[in-house]
Amino acid sequence: MSILLDFLKSVAGISETKPLDQGLWRLNGNMVTVKIDQVPELQRLGGAFCLTGNGLKEPILVVSDNEGSFHCFSNRCTHFGRKLDPVPGKPVLRCCSLNHSTFDYQGNNIKGPAKKPIRVYRTELKNGELFITI
Ligand code: FES
Known part of the structure; x- marks a missing residue:
């Protein structure tokens, strides 16, 4: 990606991570279930997607x-x-x-202007599905 395009995306606040098709996950109470073995983004290490809509109160990032x-x-x-x-x-x-605030996988802010940690959700992988407790 060019430096100029990266800069423009940062100004506009455009994320690189794409939302997952809503047909591949569901919310039931405080549990999100993702058909993880059908998610192409996660067939490679370091892949990611985000979950929005489907009744979620706040978006989730899965890495x-x-x-x-x-x-x-x-x-x-x-x-x-x-x-x-x-x-x-x-x-x-x-x-x-x-400003590129940066957080570790424990949710701690380690760089940038953000002063509070982000929320980390518990996950469990079972029978090809990822369960996320929110
Ligand atoms: S919104 Fe994330 S650093 Fe400002």
């Missing part, structure tokens, strides 16, 4: 780490609420805004 484990977070930067993206090869998330 596959380099060991093949899944991590789920609130997809809102605690600075001004912009979306987050995984950083390839590193266990961190970066806000898509110009």
Whole structure:
């Protein structure tokens, strides 16, 4: 990606991570279930997608780490609420805004103007489905 395009996306607050087709996941009470074995984004290590709509109160970011484990977070930067993206090869998330607040996989803010951690959701993988407790 060119530096100019990266800069313009940051100004506009455009995230790199795409939303998952709503037919591949559902919300039931406080449990989100994702048909993880049907998600092409997660067939490669370091892949990610976001969940929005379907009755969710706040968007969720799902990331596959380099060991093949899944991590789920609130997809809102605690600075001004912009979306987050995984950083390839590193266990961190970066806000898509110009200020690029950065969070570790425990949700802690480690860089940038955000002062509060992001929410981390518990996950469990079972029979080809990912269960996210929100
Ligand atoms: S909204 Fe994330 S750093 Fe400002």
